[in-house]
Each structure stands twice: as C-alpha cells, then as structure tokens.
Amino acid sequence: MDFIQKASLQLRTLIIEALGAVTADGGVPAVPVPDFAVEIPADKSHGDFATNVAMVSARAFRMPPRKIADLICGRIDLGDSLFERCEVAGAGFINFFLSRKWFSDVVRNVLDEKDGYGKTDYGKGKRILVEFVSANPTGPMHIGNARGGAIGDCLASVLQWAGYHAEREFYVNDAGNQIEKFGKSLSLRYMQLCSEKGQQTIYNCMSDTEKLCSEIYSQSGEGEAFEMPEDVYLGTDIIEHSANYYKKHLFELENVSEEERRKALVSYALPLNIEGLERDLKKYRIVYDNWFRESRLHESGETMRIVDKLRETGHTYEQDGAVWFRATDFGVDKDFVLVRANGIPTYVVPDIAYHYDKLVTRKFDKAVNVLGADHHGYVPRLKSALTALGVDADKLDVVLMQMVRLVRNGEVVKLSKRSGKAITLVTLLDEIPIDAARFYFNLREANSQFEFDLDLAVEKSSQNPVYYVQYAHARICSLIANIESEGIKIPESADFDLLGTPQETELIRHIASLPKEINLSAKTYDPAKITKYAIDLATLFHRFYDSCSVKNAETPEIRNARLLLCVAVRQTLRNVLSILNIDRPEKM
C-alpha cells in the first residue's frame, strides 16, 4: 500500500472541506479556487506535507496569503485523520504533520506485505514490450550495450513492480547490410589464411588461435600483405571465426564462388555469435522473453508487405529509381528512402515492420525501446511511418541513452570497432563484479552522458555505492543474528508508536515512499531513481544505526520496536535490490 498517496489524497479532501467551511462562514468570497499543490517539503521542519493553496488563491480572493492560510488552518478538521496538527508558515504555506499512527502503519504494512512491498497497480496490467540492447550479431557487445542492458533490464523490472505486464525482447539484426559486411569480412579473412602468407602465419602460431589472430591483425594494419578495404569488420573475432572454420574444413571454400563462401561462413559464424550474445547477457543476469529475428520478417514477406501498405497510404513516391516515404507529410524534416534503386529495402523498412508487429500483430499496449542517442534522428521517421499505417505512434516510447565516455588514467578512451581496443561487455564483466556494473549503469539517468571511470570501477572498493547499500543489508542481518544469539526472539509485533527519534521517523518516511518512487520511475522510464532510493535508504539506516541502539535500547519495548523496524528496512532493501537484480548478501 502507498501510505504517502493515501495521506496526500486525504489531505487534499480535508483542505477542500476546510475551504468550503471558510467560504460558508463568509471568510473568503465564493469564487473558484485555482489548482493547488500538496507536496512534501524538502525541509522536514516544515512538516510532512505542505500546501500552497493560500498562495495560489490569493489573487482570486483578493486577500493576503497568510490571512487565507490562517482561516483554512482554523477550520480544518484533523479529528480522525492521519494528521495530528497543522501550522501556517512562511509566505502562506500550510504545513501538516503526520500522526504517530501513520508511521506505525507504514512499518506494520511492510512486515505484512513482505516481498510484495513496493508493488503497485499503476500500470493496470497493461502489456508493455521493452526492447533493449539488440546489439549487432556481427561482433561482440561493447560498453554501450552494457549500459543499455542494465537500464533496459531494470526498467522492465520496475514496470513489472509498477503493475505492468512487461516483456523483455532482443531484436536480432540477422539480415541486411551488416550481415553482408559480416560475410565479406569473414571471406576476406578466410582467403588471407589460405594465402601463402596466411599459411606461414598459421605455421608460426601452431594451434594457438589467439596468437594467430593477433599476428594476422597486426599484419593487416601494416597494409603490405593484407590490405583491408574500408567496409569490413576489422575485429579479431572475425579472424577467429575464419580460423576456426579453416581448422575444421581447411581449403574447402578456397575455390568456390565468393557468394557461396560468404554464405557458408555466415551460416557457420552467425549462430555462434547469437549464442554468444545470449550467453554473455545471461552472465549479466539478463534473460529475455523473446529473441525476435529480423530474418523472420523477410522470410514471411512482411518486409515487402509493409512497403506495399505504405504505398497504399499515398505517402510514397518514386525518384531516381528508389521508393521514398514522404515523411515531411508528418512534420519530419526530410523524406527518406524505403527501397533503394537496386530493389533492396533500407533498414527502416524491417524496423517499421517490426514495430507494426509489436503494436498491431502482437497488440502490445506500449513498446519501449532503449536506444543509443546516435539513433535519435531515426525515431521521428519510424513514428511517421507508423502513423501513416494508422498505428498510434504514441504507443512507441523511446528511452534515449547518451553515450558512455570511457575514462582511463584520466583520459577519454575513444571507442573503436576494433575489438582489439574496444572494451567489450565480456571484458568489462571480467574486470568488475556484475552487481557493481548493474548498479553503476543505473546510477545516472539514461539521458545524461556520463563518465565511466575504469580505474574506479575496477577498484572493487567501497568507492562504488553498491557496496554501501549491500553493507546496510549485511549489517542488519548481522545485527539481528547478534541479538538472536543472546536468546532474544524477534517479536511478532511491537508498539511502533515508541519510534519517535528524528532518525527513526526519517527512515520510516523513506520506507513509505517506495511505492511512490516505483511509480515515478515507471512513469519516467528512469530506473536510476531506484538506485538513488536504495542509496538514500542505506544512508538513513546507517544514521539510525549510529544514533539508536537496538540491542541496548532504553526499554525492551523500544528494543522490540526497533528490531522490527530493522526487519522492515531489510525487507525494503531486499525488494529494491531484487528490482535491480543485485545480490543481497547477509555477510560481506
């Protein structure tokens, strides 16, 4: 249950009633009151809730705000409410203070709801598809995928906690130009290995594939023997695939047609890559509900059917032999090509078909895509085509993720496609713990560029806030074990009205705000709010721990109340960490 919302709604009613009473008294003129806010003040000395009703209605009533506030405050009936008192302050704010009972109820509620505490029905069971990572299967995943993975996975969790039916999906680009390029690259490397110089290198490296790759890789950089064209993938993973294929089949493909060779190599390497993606993401604790293959759209004819459908809308035209979409009809600044002059559709077409499939064929209420900011220009295009097809484009939401800037030794590391230099997801996870990576990448909201300091992340020290949060959890576990070891049992219930120190009330207030925070996080598609919540909760617990002794509490009753408060905090921490899918260690 959301106690913040409950209190806030009740307060709004009380204020409106009081306003009615004041109007009936003739204290203020009977004119409409503008919208007013009920909010939580930043400064706790200003109460638990505050309203600006007196200030916003000053003009309508032609009265000074403080006067209005005094009248309302005098007529408000807090009798049976969740509040114990109110006061007028500042320029005309009315501040309200929650009753002790409210705080008690919060703690009791967490203990009742247990693993379900924090769940809400905000999403009303709507079906929402979260697509994220969708990395090119032509090579290993990079640091941007690591960020997208953490954000997308946690976002899906948050949405589930907020009452959506969320599914995770990976769109596999297993067709199109980059697959052509993949084939070309594999073929090129294969032929290099078959060449005289390649054979020499194989001989020199014996059966050491890694050494072979680095040899071939460095040689191709020199340009003499293996000059590489512009449009191929240069990573060592390509060499590795070709070398492994060569080991199995030797010169089998040397004298077949280029086309046949590429086809054979792609059908060998692509499945391995896709398996690799799945394996690496699983290691990162990301498990998808669906792996949706682009090739499916081509095989079923859906891709070309979309072109026909778009033609029927009348928003297409032909120019220089290509089929264009008149995106300018939908407010997009430029038209774009759907089908090239050579008859091959551009990447947008399968993408349109794919989103049509999500929203129309599969009838999802919402589709959310976590995308790198370098794709932002493409979103309006996609939406314009969907609109033309009669799909409500507002059903597609995009979370744009700014680039991660890698910093090492205080210098920005330039991202390179060459896997020899780029930091892959796998090497990152070899260097830093999964927990740290998942937490770290959700520390900042997606739409802000941030710096990933490798030296810091690699350090595995308490510099990383994830340890701070996990420590709070471990500390509670230890505390409880310690008390139990002295023969004290954890009580079924306690008198929580005894919890009244500032540290205790602040802690409880924050516990109560979890449902609200989950809703907000879902609404803004921002899982970073959850990591922030976790850090704040840990901070408040540590403060409480420091100032309020549980074991040596003033009385056994207070001890029991604090003990159960600790249990409630631990439960809340557990729930939050489970949203992030991060370990909840009992010892560290």
Added chain:
RNA sequence: GCGUCUGUAGCUCAGGGGAUAGAGCAGUGGCCUCCGACGCCAUGUGCGCAGGUUCGAUUCCUGUCAGGCGUACCA
C-alpha cells in the same frame, strides 16, 4: 546550417514554479572498553549568459554561448 540532448560544488552527478539548492568522491577535523568504522558527525563565496512570464524562476518561455549526438539509396 538544421534537428536533438546536456550545461548545478574542485570532480562525478541528483533535484526542481516556492520557504536555507542536495549527495558521493577528493580535502580538513572529530567518533570504536558499546549491535560489523565497508559506518557516523562537522566543515562549502555552485544552478553557462541575457531577457521574458509569475506574488515568487535555478526550475517554464525566448534568445545566446559551450559540448555530445544526428542530419546517407550505412544500421
């Protein structure tokens, strides 16, 4: 040029039409005979700049400057 995102403390970043703008890191100084010091407490001349809307702007609007990213019959 046009589009888009971002400019908040020495650094990395929260927040957000209101009452004294926050946290972590780095620095300095305190706190373990006492539930784990992986912790707590204290300490800060900061909202890029200029206009506008408002009782009130760091927040909204316009302009401007700076940076990221787009602006392909690449994906």
